[in-house]
Amino acid sequence: MNIQFRENSEAASPLTTKTAIADCDIHPARATRTELYPYLAKRWQHHLEVYGVHAYQGMMEGPPYPKAQPNASRRDAYPPEGGPQGSSLSFMQKQLLDPNNVQLGVLNPLNTGQGIRNHELSAALCSAINDWQIDKWTSKDKRLKASIVVGNEDGLSAAAEIRERAGDKNFVQVLLLSRNVEPLGQRRYWPIYQAAEEAGLPVGVHAFGFGGNPITPSGWPSYYIEEMVGHSQCQQSALASLVLEGVFERFPKLKMVMIEAGFGWAPSLAWRLDKVWQRLRSEVPHVKRPPSEYIREQVWWTTQPMEDPERREDLFDVINWIGWDRLLFATDYPHWDYDEPSRVLPAGVSEANRSAFYLGNAKQLYGIA
Numbered sequence: 001m002n003i004q005f006r007e008n009s010e011a012a013s014p015l016t017t018k019t020a021i022a023d024c025d026i027h028p029a030r031a032t033r034t035e036l037y038p039y040l041a042k043r044w045q046h047h048l049e050v051y052g053v054h055a056y057q058g059m060m061e062g063p064p065y066p067k068a069q070p071n072a073s074r075r076d077a078y079p080p081e082g083g084p085q086g087s088s089l090s091f092m093q094k095q096l097l098d099p100n101n102v103q104l105g106v107l108n109p110l111n112t113g114q115g116i117r118n119h120e121l122s123a124a125l126c127s128a129i130n131d132w133q134i135d136k137w138t139s140k141d142k143r144l145k146a147s148i149v150v151g152n153e154d155g156l157s158a159a160a161e162i163r164e165r166a167g168d169k170n171f172v173q174v175l176l177l178s179r180n181v182e183p184l185g186q187r188r189y190w191p192i193y194q195a196a197e198e199a200g201l202p203v204g205v206h207a208f209g210f211g212g213n214p215i216t217p218s219g220w221p222s223y224y225i226e227e228m229v230g231h232s233q234c235q236q237s238a239l240a241s242l243v244l245e246g247v248f249e250r251f252p253k254l255k256m257v258m259i260e261a262g263f264g265w266a267p268s269l270a271w272r273l274d275k276v277w278q279r280l281r282s283e284v285p286h287v288k289r290p291p292s293e294y295i296r297e298q299v300w301w302t303t304q305p306m307e308d309p310e311r312r313e314d315l316f317d318v319i320n321w322i323g324w325d326r327l328l329f330a331t332d333y334p335h336w337d338y339d340e341p342s343r344v345l346p347a348g349v350s351e352a353n354r355s356a357f358y359l360g361n362a363k364q365l366y367g368i369a
Helices: 040-051 089-097 119-138 155-165 185-197 226-246 267-282 290-299 311-324 353-366
Strands: 021-026 102-107 146-150 172-179 202-209 257-258 299-302
Touching: 021 089, 021 185, 021 257, 021 353, 040 119, 089 102, 102 353, 119 146, 119 155, 119 290, 146 155, 146 290, 155 185, 155 257, 172 226, 202 226, 226 257, 226 267, 226 353, 267 290, 290 299
Parallel strands: 021 102, 102 146, 146 172, 172 202, 202 257, 257 299
Antiparallel strands: none
């Protein structure tokens, strides 16, 4: 959704006039190509200038499909001082945080060091991104909290980065992407889950990523719209892998957050997994309980995109299965499919569920007082 931002009396009204919210998917951007250099050793600055990066995906640069908008972002989100959308804290405060009464904003940087074949460079870039998040964002606005970006294809270095940041109140979760070299339940990723569980940090799995594989199970699609709706398929594969490889059984305190892939598909996936598990459970004896139990106990879901069925009762049925305490509101700022907070929930939601949906669930999950 594109929102035209203008100076008006509503934007300048007192914060208390709007429901306080947590926005659990905000994408900060770098203003310049070299903005990370102060956080990188000279060796890696030189490497980037001479060799660039070698990603798992075969595209020369960037995501595999052109986006509907520049940087997949709102046209009105360009900062007045210049730079790409999402690169200015002062403009983010003016356009998103202040007018929407955002009390907690979770940063999920994209285009980081994830999905790079040189694992040492990947780790260095991810660490630099984490330092940059503190310096430019969370230390300047206490409403903002960061996600720990890790070199996900090297589980050991990723776990080291998590342990390095553990206890730092600037960070509230670990960030992975849904497209990886292998399904997320594979053992190469287990050190990440172990470190996150030890640190008491949820692991967020955001749509997108660069694993080098086609972005649908049957190959490369023709259109961007197919990529957009395909995020739910990718997350379903990731979630099935996490359950059936025994990640949730092995790490019972691990909390996963599925980000930007919808949630309407969750009940049907769980029902199918339960039915097949009843017949084939001898193949996976390490999965000791019906898959739906792990999913309902250890998985949270962000909105945006949020399913919009014709009958609101259908949406409520899905949410009732997932649990009102498992949904986290998100705008996806500054991207083009941004959700405006006041238009997300239909009528008929109790005040207790509405309050939990917009703020309480996120504060509890992320340990924000």
